[in-house]
Amino acid sequence: MDTIAPSGLQPEERASSCLQEDVPSDSSELVQKCLQQFKVTRKQLQQIQVSLLRSMEQALMEQNNPAPAVRMLPTYVGSTPHGTEQGDFLVLELGATGASLRVLWVTLTGTEEHRVEPRSQEFVIPQEVVLGSGQQLFDFAACCLSEFLDAHPVGNQDLKLGFSFSFPCHQTGLDKSTLISWTKGFKCSGVEGHDVVQLLRDAIQRQGTYNIDVVAVVNDTVGTMMGCELGAGPCEVGLIVDTGTNACYMEEARHVAALDEDRGRTCVSIEWGSFNDDGALGPVMTIFDHALDYESLNPGAQRFEKMIGGLYLGELVRLVLAHLAQHGVLFGGCTSPALLSRGSILLEHVVEMEDPFTGAAHVHAVLQDLDLSPQASDAELVQHVCAAVCTRAAQLCAAALAAVLSRLQHSREQQTLQVAVATGGQVFEVHPRFRSILKEMVMLLVPECDVSFIPAVDGGGQGVAMVTAVAARLAAHRHLLEETLAPFQLNCQQLIVVQAQMREAMIRGLQGEASSLRMLPTYVRATPDGSERGDFLALDLGGTNFRVLLVRVAKGSVQITNQVYSIPECVAQGSGQELFDHIVDCIVDFQQRQGLSGQSLPLGFTFSFPCKQLGLDQGILLNWTKGFNASGCEGQDVVCLLREAIGRRQAVELNVVAIVNDTVGTMMSCGYDDPHCEMGLIVGTGTNACYMEELRNVASVAGDSGYMCINMEWGAFGDDGSLSMLSTCFDASVDQASINPGKQRFEKMISGMYLGEIVRHILLHLTSLGVLFQGQQTQCLQTRDIFKTKFLSEIESDSLALRQVRAILEDLGLTLTSDDALMVLEVCQAVSRRAAQLCGAGVAAVVEKIRENRGLEELTVSVGVDGTLYKLHPHFSSLVSATVRKLAPHCTVTFLQSEDGSGKGAALVTAVACRLAQTTRV
């Protein structure tokens, strides 16, 4: 090992060659020079602290140019332990302490006072397994688990396992983690880039002896942090110096770009072992560090770890001793094959040799084991070398920890910081001075931080069990959530059944037989042909807003002026006379505003409720829906009621020409621009559809040719119980609480008036199960209609991060975690998805009917659509189209969102009526 040579040499040759540099002739000077290399100045440590902090912040913000020197991996552990975690858990630790794994049985009692000593067993992993295939390694782990359970029978309770896997992993959930790269002497094939939880599950399956549920995977630093004694206050940093080294800490979630979070904290595994910023580390890396790195399984990687980790300290000492021996300074210039072979000096040897009391004796014992015959003076020198290597390791670790503490100060905008650091790992446990050197240097580097070091309880096993308890709780909650939402996941078969049932109900309704679909003729026989002309008044009642419109129909253009008026609940649920007087008041107000007073323009009345029409201007209200319940109207001709109200108002003259349903108005409105538009669909406060049916199929209206627009009143579909197979207990609760129980069942599963309520009932149910809001039932969630359907549209909007979901829910006075917000989002998605699919099944039934009516292979048709839910919900319309494409593959259906609402449609129906009346008069 004499000269420094260019690359291309074998590692050994390279390693020994890099130890060759201009070697001073005087031995003590050589010794000093060697040991001097391990002296790291305060300034250099501060540079490492600053550079590591910079890399940490860069990685947090996912700035990858240049690639950050550390990874900052989110661990999905969102809170330090509450201490309330309970239960028995299996823990499998792999990779923390070198080529061994440990199985523990940990009982969490949920109380600080009462602690149950965990049962554990250690298993040495054969080298051929550490360097073999991944399957071998995980089969070995599964075998150890069985052996442990054979030796420690735990009865037939559920076996929930927490997997402490101490290698850099990309986690995408508490139980999903992909290995980035092996470290610390492990090099199993077929694992990097794979989900290690799945690999363990597969191995346990192959083993087939115990049914073990792997519910969480954590990095050993996280287990250490989570396992520290609560008395000392939650530890917010976990620090490991074992075979390898790493730390984790609780970062403000909003600073972690990879997470869509803005509240609370989340645990981040720094993976500082890969810190290799040349600028900061270059000056402190010795020729021995380079030699060790060249020789390692992963040259160029984990360079910081190779200066601190217990797997490497012994090797560094060996390289220095070999170097000094070869230069005649030690052991009389003698070496031995053992001294020259890698890994012959281990951490425990260094610790023994450093022992202030028995060190010297141990030096002799260790060197003799290396077939060396040390002289008296050698022992002290060897101890100096051990001390130099370990002191530097502790100081470098201190600089890294100081960077973490500075980061905590930054992220919490605190000048001073009081924090507890949980420590774990052999180097901490066995090295006599490591902890004190580290403490001392941390206080020098971050004097404004008051740091307490808390040794982890049983090496982090308790902490892993804590995380497993949290994961098990979340997994149980997820299971309850999926169970609760399962009835809302409609499969294709169920939708085909709905489509077929709707089809049959349509035919029965058209033939006047008993059916939940009334299939009401509307006396609209044609869609507009563009020849309509004139000024028309239109009313639009039944949606979110009541509008009065002036519609000017000219050649190729329709001009609309409208005014929105409110219908107070007391009027909507008062007397019919009050309601219609209120309507006339609004008309008069509108006429005055538009300077139309005294003019008697033809009026089209969009009345969005089920009416049996006897003619274009005659409509008997069958029953109110959507929260309306004005007395004395059902069974009455609402055109008469309007005319009577006009009659009650002096000096007002109006010519009510047509009453149309909003679906018809919407179809006509869109049909004005697209002649293919033969269906109208409303998904708003309520829901309904109409379409152009062959007159020959309409039993209640004479005539065999031509068309008749049929108002299906599909909101009532299923009122005969035909939807009970899909109805859930939540639908039943909403129905029972409505002012028309048992009615409008299809509407109550689809439309805006009800979706929010369905969600609220599900949230109440999940809260009662303890799945949401920590089981805290709140007054606000008990309040009817407090969860508006528009919240679904807001919460499900892709651009809305979870944090905004929380904001909406917190405005409702709910205190929630991000897991809660995620579950509420899933509840909203399930409810709106079902609504859109059912609506899609309905549209598919109608367009298929039109296609078959016309005996067509393929049908091209457009559907005019309106309604707040359809228009504002981010996914509703696309889910409806997707369902129609699946259920009516021979129909090309275009959905036209109506811009002007159905008022225009009502005016066009009126215009057609006036034109027809004119032609008949002529």
Ligand code: G6P
């Ligand atoms: C538009 C139409 C109304 C219809 C309403 C339904 O506003 O002009 O005739 O009743 O949509 O949607 P909504 O969400 O208001 O209930």
Ligand code: BGC
């Ligand atoms: C791994 C870390 C681990 C550390 C301590 C490193 O080699 O990359 O994930 O926390 O060792 O075991």
Ligand code: BGC
């Ligand atoms: C009414 C229909 C109306 C639909 C959409 C339903 O409640 O019964 O007539 O078309 O709401 O507004």
